[in-house]
Amino acid sequence: MVSRGLRFSLYAIAGLFAYGLFLILLWGGLDILTKWRLPELSRFSWWQILIAPLVIGVVALLAEAAFLPVQKYVIEPDYVTDPAWKRGLKALFLILLLFGLLFGAVVMHDKGWF
Numbered sequence: 240m241v242s243r244g245l246r247f248s249l250y251a252i253a254g255l256f257a258y259g260l261f262l263i264l265l266w267g268g269l270d271i272l273t274k275w276r277l278p279e280l281s282r283f284s285w286w287q288i289l290i291a292p293l294v295i296g297v298v299a300l301l302a303e304a305a306f307l308p309v310q311k312y313v314i315e316p317d318y319v320t321d322p323a324w325k326r327g328l329k330a331l332f333l334i335l336l337l338f339g340l341l342f343g344a345v346v347m348h349d350k351g352w353f
Contacts, residue, residue, distance in 0.1 A: 252293065259296030309336065 313329050 255296035255300065256293045257296070258299065259292030259294065262295050262299055263292055309333075 313332060317326060317329055
Protein backbone atom coordinates (compact mmCIF):
# COMPACT_ATOMS: atom_id res chain seq x y z
CA MET A 240 0.00 0.00 0.00
CA VAL A 241 1.33 3.40 -0.99
CA SER A 242 1.24 6.12 1.64
CA ARG A 243 -1.09 9.05 1.19
CA GLY A 244 1.74 11.61 0.87
CA LEU A 245 3.55 9.58 -1.76
CA ARG A 246 0.33 9.08 -3.70
CA PHE A 247 -0.35 12.83 -3.64
CA SER A 248 3.23 13.53 -4.80
CA LEU A 249 2.85 11.08 -7.69
CA TYR A 250 -0.47 12.71 -8.67
CA ALA A 251 1.18 16.16 -8.54
CA ILE A 252 4.10 15.05 -10.71
CA ALA A 253 1.75 13.36 -13.18
CA GLY A 254 -0.43 16.46 -13.28
CA LEU A 255 2.55 18.74 -13.93
CA PHE A 256 3.79 16.35 -16.61
CA ALA A 257 0.38 16.33 -18.30
CA TYR A 258 0.13 20.13 -18.05
CA GLY A 259 3.58 20.53 -19.63
CA LEU A 260 2.73 18.03 -22.35
CA PHE A 261 -0.47 19.96 -23.06
CA LEU A 262 1.51 23.21 -23.33
CA ILE A 263 4.05 21.60 -25.63
CA LEU A 264 1.34 20.28 -27.91
CA LEU A 265 -0.51 23.57 -27.82
CA TRP A 266 2.60 25.66 -28.37
CA GLY A 267 4.91 23.73 -30.67
CA GLY A 268 3.29 20.40 -31.38
CA LEU A 269 1.18 21.74 -34.18
CA ASP A 270 4.24 23.33 -35.76
CA ILE A 271 6.12 20.04 -35.56
CA LEU A 272 3.21 18.13 -37.03
CA THR A 273 2.48 20.63 -39.80
CA LYS A 274 6.09 21.10 -40.91
CA TRP A 275 7.25 17.56 -40.08
CA ARG A 276 10.29 18.64 -38.10
CA LEU A 277 10.65 15.29 -36.40
CA PRO A 278 14.35 14.88 -37.37
CA GLU A 279 15.13 17.94 -35.20
CA LEU A 280 14.16 15.90 -32.13
CA SER A 281 17.04 13.48 -32.76
CA ARG A 282 19.58 15.94 -31.32
CA PHE A 283 18.07 15.40 -27.85
CA SER A 284 18.52 12.27 -25.80
CA TRP A 285 15.53 10.22 -24.67
CA TRP A 286 15.65 11.46 -21.07
CA GLN A 287 15.62 15.12 -22.17
CA ILE A 288 12.50 14.51 -24.24
CA LEU A 289 10.90 12.71 -21.31
CA ILE A 290 11.75 15.42 -18.72
CA ALA A 291 10.84 18.42 -20.92
CA PRO A 292 7.06 18.35 -20.26
CA LEU A 293 7.66 18.15 -16.51
CA VAL A 294 10.03 21.13 -16.55
CA ILE A 295 7.67 23.17 -18.74
CA GLY A 296 4.77 22.33 -16.44
CA VAL A 297 6.74 23.42 -13.36
CA VAL A 298 7.84 26.68 -15.03
CA ALA A 299 4.28 27.43 -16.16
CA LEU A 300 2.97 26.75 -12.65
CA LEU A 301 5.60 29.09 -11.17
CA ALA A 302 4.72 31.77 -13.73
CA GLU A 303 1.06 31.51 -12.80
CA ALA A 304 1.96 31.77 -9.11
CA ALA A 305 4.08 34.85 -9.80
CA PHE A 306 1.14 36.47 -11.59
CA LEU A 307 -1.25 35.96 -8.65
CA PRO A 308 -0.29 39.21 -6.84
CA VAL A 309 -0.87 41.18 -10.03
CA GLN A 310 -4.26 39.57 -10.43
CA LYS A 311 -5.20 40.06 -6.78
CA TYR A 312 -4.17 43.70 -6.40
CA VAL A 313 -4.51 45.13 -9.91
CA ILE A 314 -7.05 43.21 -11.98
CA GLU A 315 -9.69 42.02 -9.50
CA PRO A 316 -10.36 45.30 -7.63
CA ASP A 317 -11.02 47.16 -10.89
CA TYR A 318 -14.57 48.51 -10.89
CA VAL A 319 -16.48 50.56 -13.44
CA THR A 320 -17.20 53.14 -10.74
CA ASP A 321 -13.48 53.79 -10.10
CA PRO A 322 -12.17 57.16 -11.31
CA ALA A 323 -10.69 57.19 -14.79
CA TRP A 324 -7.21 58.11 -13.52
CA LYS A 325 -7.16 55.08 -11.21
CA ARG A 326 -8.22 52.70 -13.97
CA GLY A 327 -5.71 54.35 -16.32
CA LEU A 328 -2.87 53.78 -13.85
CA LYS A 329 -3.82 50.12 -13.59
CA ALA A 330 -3.83 49.78 -17.37
CA LEU A 331 -0.49 51.61 -17.57
CA PHE A 332 0.98 49.25 -14.97
CA LEU A 333 -0.15 46.19 -16.94
CA ILE A 334 1.24 47.61 -20.20
CA LEU A 335 4.59 48.42 -18.56
CA LEU A 336 4.70 44.94 -17.02
CA LEU A 337 4.13 43.39 -20.46
CA PHE A 338 6.79 45.57 -22.08
CA GLY A 339 9.21 44.71 -19.26
CA LEU A 340 8.69 40.99 -19.82
CA LEU A 341 9.11 41.38 -23.57
CA PHE A 342 12.24 43.49 -23.12
CA GLY A 343 13.68 40.87 -20.78
CA ALA A 344 12.99 38.14 -23.34
CA VAL A 345 14.70 40.16 -26.10
CA VAL A 346 17.76 40.82 -23.94
CA MET A 347 17.99 37.15 -22.98
CA HIS A 348 17.70 36.15 -26.64
CA ASP A 349 20.43 38.62 -27.67
CA LYS A 350 22.76 37.28 -25.00
CA GLY A 351 22.15 33.74 -26.27
CA TRP A 352 20.48 32.47 -23.12
CA PHE A 353 17.70 30.87 -25.19
